[in-house]
Amino acid sequence: MNVGVVGAGDVGSAVVELAEAYGHAVTGFADSRSAVVDADGIDVASALSTKRTEGTVGSGDPEAVLDAEYDVLVEATPTTLGDAEPGFSHVRTALERDRHVVLANKGPIAERYGDVRELEAESAGSVRFEATVGGAIPVISTIEGFGTSRVDSLHGVLNGTANFVLSRMSAEGLDYEHVLAEAQDLGVAEADPTFDVDGTDTALKGVIVANLLFDGEYSIEDASVDGIQALPGTLLELAREDGQTIRLLAEVRNGSVRVSPRLVPVESPVAPTGTHNAVQLDIENAGQMNLSGRGAGGVETASAVLTDIGRLSGKQTKR
Amino acid sequence: MNVGVVGAGDVGSAVVELAEAYGHAVTGFADSRSAVVDADGIDVASALSTKRTEGTVGSGDPEAVLDAEYDVLVEATPTTLGDAEPGFSHVRTALERDRHVVLANKGPIAERYGDVRELEAESAGSVRFEATVGGAIPVISTIEGFGTSRVDSLHGVLNGTANFVLSRMSAEGLDYEHVLAEAQDLGVAEADPTFDVDGTDTALKGVIVANLLFDGEYSIEDASVDGIQALPGTLLELAREDGQTIRLLAEVRNGSVRVSPRLVPVESPVAPTGTHNAVQLDIENAGQMNLSGRGAGGVETASAVLTDIGRLSGKQTKR
Numbered sequence: 001m002n003v004g005v006v007g008a009g010d011v012g013s014a015v016v017e018l019a020e021a022y023g024h025a026v027t028g029f030a031d032s033r034s035a036v037v038d039a040d041g042i043d044v045a046s047a048l049s050t051k052r053t054e055g056t057v058g059s060g061d062p063e064a065v066l067d068a069e070y071d072v073l074v075e076a077t078p079t080t081l082g083d084a085e086p087g088f089s090h091v092r093t094a095l096e097r098d099r100h101v102v103l104a105n106k107g108p109i110a111e112r113y114g115d116v117r118e119l120e121a122e123s124a125g126s127v128r129f130e131a132t133v134g135g136a137i138p139v140i141s142t143i144e145g146f147g148t149s150r151v152d153s154l155h156g157v158l159n160g161t162a163n164f165v166l167s168r169m170s171a172e173g174l175d176y177e178h179v180l181a182e183a184q185d186l187g188v189a190e191a192d193p194t195f196d197v198d199g200t201d202t203a204l205k206g207v208i209v210a211n212l213l214f215d216g217e218y219s220i221e222d223a224s225v226d227g228i229q230a231l232p233g234t235l236l237e238l239a240r241e242d243g244q245t246i247r248l249l250a251e252v253r254n255g256s257v258r259v260s261p262r263l264v265p266v267e268s269p270v271a272p273t274g275t276h277n278a279v280q281l282d283i284e285n286a287g288q289m290n291l292s293g294r295g296a297g298g299v300e301t302a303s304a305v306l307t308d309i310g311r312l313s314g315k316q317t318k319r
Numbered sequence: 320m321n322v323g324v325v326g327a328g329d330v331g332s333a334v335v336e337l338a339e340a341y342g343h344a345v346t347g348f349a350d351s352r353s354a355v356v357d358a359d360g361i362d363v364a365s366a367l368s369t370k371r372t373e374g375t376v377g378s379g380d381p382e383a384v385l386d387a388e389y390d391v392l393v394e395a396t397p398t399t400l401g402d403a404e405p406g407f408s409h410v411r412t413a414l415e416r417d418r419h420v421v422l423a424n425k426g427p428i429a430e431r432y433g434d435v436r437e438l439e440a441e442s443a444g445s446v447r448f449e450a451t452v453g454g455a456i457p458v459i460s461t462i463e464g465f466g467t468s469r470v471d472s473l474h475g476v477l478n479g480t481a482n483f484v485l486s487r488m489s490a491e492g493l494d495y496e497h498v499l500a501e502a503q504d505l506g507v508a509e510a511d512p513t514f515d516v517d518g519t520d521t522a523l524k525g526v527i528v529a530n531l532l533f534d535g536e537y538s539i540e541d542a543s544v545d546g547i548q549a550l551p552g553t554l555l556e557l558a559r560e561d562g563q564t565i566r567l568l569a570e571v572r573n574g575s576v577r578v579s580p581r582l583v584p585v586e587s588p589v590a591p592t593g594t595h596n597a598v599q600l601d602i603e604n605a606g607q608m609n610l611s612g613r614g615a616g617g618v619e620t621a622s623a624v625l626t627d628i629g630r631l632s633g634k635q636t637k638r
Contacts, residue, residue: 018604022466136602136604136605136606136608137608138461138464138465138608141464142457142461145457145460145626145629145630146457146622146626147341147626147629266586267585267586269611278609283455283622284622285337285455285618285619285621285622285625286455286612286613286619286622286623287455287612287613287616287619288612288613289455289456289457289610289611289612289613290597290609290610290611290612291608291609291610292588292608292609293605293606293607293608293609294605294606294607294608297606299604300604300605300606302604303465303602303603303604303605304605306604307464307465307466310464310466311464
């Protein structure tokens with residue numbers, strides 16, 4: 001397939017770098033300031049090198065990528081709340097051109113799910129978003145495989161940064177501030193980790209799952225969200241004495257989304273260590289199903305994007 | 320879809336019972352001695368009740384189901400080794416009629432994979448076999464989703480009976496013979512549990528995964544297999560003192576299949592308790608992925624069969 005990629009952060013860059021190995025050609029690639037477009041396939045090595053040395057992927061207008069020749073547009077710009085722009089407009093442009101869309105950006109599918117599905121219904125293209133929940137872990141396609149109406153609930157850990165902080169606090173008896181600084185030194189936490197530790201990122205993922213399970217139009221406004229910033233290290237120590245620990249859990253069940261620090265047994269399938277993610281699904285007839293693995297990382301998330309593109313390969317658009 | 324079901328054990332019966340809820344009609348149903356066939360859909364309740372009271376599903380010739388009007392034939396007769404008959408002939412008949420086949424029977428896909436793929440290549444029908452490995456857990460479709468060539472290895476627990484026995488031996492410090500008798504009382508182990516405890520069942524599942532990963536023609540002859548019958552309870556106690564336990568692991572990697580009792584940390588993702596199954600996949604770019612859940616049970620395995628049928632629904636045969 002010909003792939004256009006908007007967004008040149010860790011995920012977008014990894015998609016561009018790995019696309020050829022997955023049998024696809026990159027015909028357009030844009031960051032927020034520039035683009036490179038070539039219907040015969042861009043020079044990937046050159047674009048990534050230019051990005052590293054000069055901070056731009058090429059010399060074209062970033063909007064040019066939206067009009068390029070692609071079968072699938074990969075939307076990998078940063079997640080934004082509210083109107084989910086500019087991601088949402090990119091999705092609209094591609095669908096109006098009857099192209100497929102694969103999202104790594106959570107915004108459009110968490111904040112404007114109904115709008116996206118409406119555009120999709122009028123398009124020959126399809127929308128996929130495996131990479132938005134659980135990184136490399138196939139949470140979305142597993143739910144789709146069983147049938148969204150047969151999955152009663154999901155709960156688990158969907159943010160690696162918060163999980164790393166809680167794991168370290170528990171294992172070492174250290175304070176939140178201390179561990180967060182360590183996580184930033186290690187590159188596990190961003191310079192501004194607000195959305196990771198205050199539960200926003202986890203909530204957006206929970207909302208995406210809720211949209212799928214309950215066929216709804218949930219947005220982050222509908223989620224109840226508590227973060228981990230105020231957790232005293234002593235609480236984790238207390239939990240540990242009883243074979244318990246604390247994890248920032250997303251709970252999607254009975255039509256609601258809740259994110260909060262919760263006490264769970266240390267050996268619980270939803271108590272991964274380090275930056276791992278882990279979810280448990282409750283599925284009619286199949287019972288409880290646990291999935292865990294790498295929930296973040298450019299290459300891991302790109303693998304989910306490329307797997308989505310593979311699923312679309314069998315699916316021709318009508319144009 | 321119209322579904323024909325051969326085999327009226329726990330899995331076949333559960334498929335027949337649940338089919339309507341998944342949007343399918345059962346047009347034929349056979350056990351080893353009888354069949355009931357109706358192009359408009361059989362009376363499921365009556366067939367299952369006749370099976371319970373009289374031991375047969377109806378009054379027809381069991382072969383009649385193979386000629387019935389179905390889009391998908393579900394092969395749920397007991398697994399046999401070597402020529403994998405009569406399952407293999409059922410698969411052949413359906414594929415030669417350009418119908419899809421969904422297997423719960425491991426025999427044809429473990430022992431005659433090359434023959435099955437050859438018949439499939441000449442047919443308008445497709446073959447699916449999610450239910451043959453890991454019960455309700457979507458092991459096969461997860462591997463297919465990432466691309467079989469990108470999954471480097473699988474290891475884990477694929478037999479619930481053996482796992483129950485090892486879990487109990489470890490938790491209670493009891494001997495193998497004692498726990499096995501208990502498992503038989505509970506219905507977790509069959510009257511003849513040979514294939515579960517000697518590793519044969521696990522090996523067949525490992526061989527199926529090897530056929531998929533290495534695109535080979537493996538059979539159980541190619542697997543190295545050790546069972547759990549000779550494990551002294553004291554060994555499990557010794558392991559436990561060091562935070563370890565013993566699990567009957569299938570290891571599919573580097574072109575080989577090995578089944579043997581292995582020492583693993585108690586908190587390892589491949590050390591499920593009770594009758595659960597758990598596998599870890601090593602996937603290019605995605606990293607290590609863990610899946611666990613219910614690896615057996617009529618309803619759970621039927622759920623995998625029905626999910627396979629759902630996947631085929633989108634896929635029209637050419638006839």
